Amino acid sequence: MSELRAAIRSAVETVQPRLSLTPRVAIVLGTGLGKVAESIRDAVSIPYGEIPGFVRTTVDTHAGALVAGRLGDCPVVCCSGRHHFYEGFSLAQITFPIRVMRALGAEVLVVSGACGGLNPAYQKGDLVALDDHINLMGVNPLIGPNDDTLGPRYPDLVAPYDPALRARVEALALAAGVRCHRGVYAAVAGPNLETRAEYRMLRTIGADVVGMSVVPEVLVAVHAGLRVVGLCVVTDVCLPDALRPVDIAEIIACANEAEPKMSGLVTKLCGELARG
Secondary structure, three states: OOHHHHHHHHHHHHHHHHOOOOOOEEEEEOOOOHHHHHHOEEEEEEEHHHOOOOOOOOOOOOOOEEEEEEEOOEEEEEEEOOOOHHHOOOHHHHHHHHHHHHHOOOOEEEEEEEEEEOOOOOOOOOEEEEEEEEEOOOOOOOOOOOOOOOOOOOOOOOOOOOHHHHHHHHHHHHHHOOOEEEEEEEEOOOOOOOOHHHHHHHHHOOOOEEEOOOHHHHHHHHHHOOEEEEEEEEEEEOOHHHOOOOOHHHHHHHHHHHHHHHHHHHHHHHHHHHOO
16 A cells, blocks of 8 residues: 555545444635635534645635535535645645545535636626646656556546536526636636736736636646546736735725625535436
């Protein structure tokens, strides 16, 4: 048994006895979007510090607990708070919760986050259903020995974000009157925001939004065989010729304001998945 598989088993043996269900959907909640976890019924919350292999979050807006229960009548398990590369964590630590949620039974991953809008058609507060990504973090969580029981050595990324699930999200957004674009996410290491020249470069190579997370979790999810939905909220507009200093408090406030839209779409999606 590989060291990673042993670590996953240890975490599952700690978490599973405390759950009353087998989760079908795994959810990772990003900046300002933690209230989705409050909508989970019959919730069991386990602090990261009580789960072997999990590390505590260091960002104030990330709660740091694994929450399981029902959302839209669908059994779910939720990471309320994520870890970031810029915090000093390894990608193995960042993505370990994805491995555990998969081992608990999850078949679908819904990953969310805050992002900067590069596409001039995007406005603050808009949602973006991810269609693809560009990994500019300079690292990859799949580097190193591969355990074939966990996933293939060379996972294919022709469609890392499941087209059918994305279409469901887009249809739900349209029915609810929520602005939801389809876009490409560029992942950078952070923690600094980008320069004007970097924003121009990102837009030139095809990115619609930019952020400091999402992609490591998605790479591991695809490797593990999970179907993935990526849903982000535009918290600031990154147009290089109209750029102004970013206020982090404003970013968090924008994410909090958009949270009901995000929560509503994720809940409705889970409800549809519960019905098949």
